[in-house]
């Protein structure tokens with residue numbers, strides 16, 4: 552049994568991660584300032600002996616009394632519309648928040664687990680993306696606040712590992728979807744499902760030929776635990792390599808929701824990556840991890856979640 556601190560513990564990924572840790576008998580301290588996290592994601596754990604919640608901004612200060620075995624740093628706005636609206640907070644949580652989380656891990660002799668992102672590859676010129684690729688990021692573009700904060704997070708995590716001997720993990724997370732995404736999250740899967748269920752136009756940015764590779768949340772969380780339980784300290788991609796154009800995703804969502812919605816086309820956001828697909832050979836060979844849930848099945852669960860949320 553481990554006692555695990557999750558920053559961003561009320562967020563989409565942080566809350567699912569907390570559930571998975573509790574299910575295997577670990578204890579969880581979830582910390583979140585509820586800027587993009589939601590109490591409804593964690594309230595089912597409020598009566599659980601092994602669960603506690605602290606409302607705090609980890610960019611300012613982070614301390615947890617008692618033993619801590621693992622610190623998992625998941626706090627950050629993670630949707631492009633969120634980090635465009637909160638650029639400074641995004642930079643702070645990726646820099647000061649990561650520093651504070653590393654400090655807690657050092658003080659407790661804990662393992663530190665950094666939630667990084669495929670955005671470190673920027674608009675990638677190498678396809679699919681291997682962990683060795685250094686990326687193609689515009690540091691001063693609108694997405695730079697997220698991309699560079701996460702790149703800094705990786706750099707400082709490696710520095711604590713090599714300089715202080717801290718036990719660390721770095722996961723590069725690719726586009727993940729599933730229940731507990733916010734209906735107004737702004738990301739493509741939640742936008743398209745909510746639009747289709749409400750009979751509104753599906754908003755394709757650009758011509759819809761850009762690609763993403765979508766991972767169902769259960770697969771992603773299983774990958775996090777496999778990485779945590781391993782001794783792999785270098786950055787590791789966790790994502791489903793099945794690649795779709797955004798136009799294909801729109802078509803599939805309309806079909807699966809039996810929606811009468813049509814498509815409307817809008818400007819492509821600045822620096823929107825044209826393609827993204829993980830190379831997962833490393834996760835497969837070192838962690839024995841592969842995704843199990845394909846897009847249609849994952850969308851079924853996600854559509855059911857949004858249908859019930861919108862009806863409530």
Ligand code: UDP
Nearest residue numbers: 631737738739740742754755756761797823
């Ligand atoms: N996108 C879109 N319509 C939407 C939301 C997003 O066409 O309503 C596009 C967006 O421009 C990008 C892709 O879908 O090319 C994925 O966007 P998302 O915000 O989900 O994640 P990203 O991978 O860009 O961080």
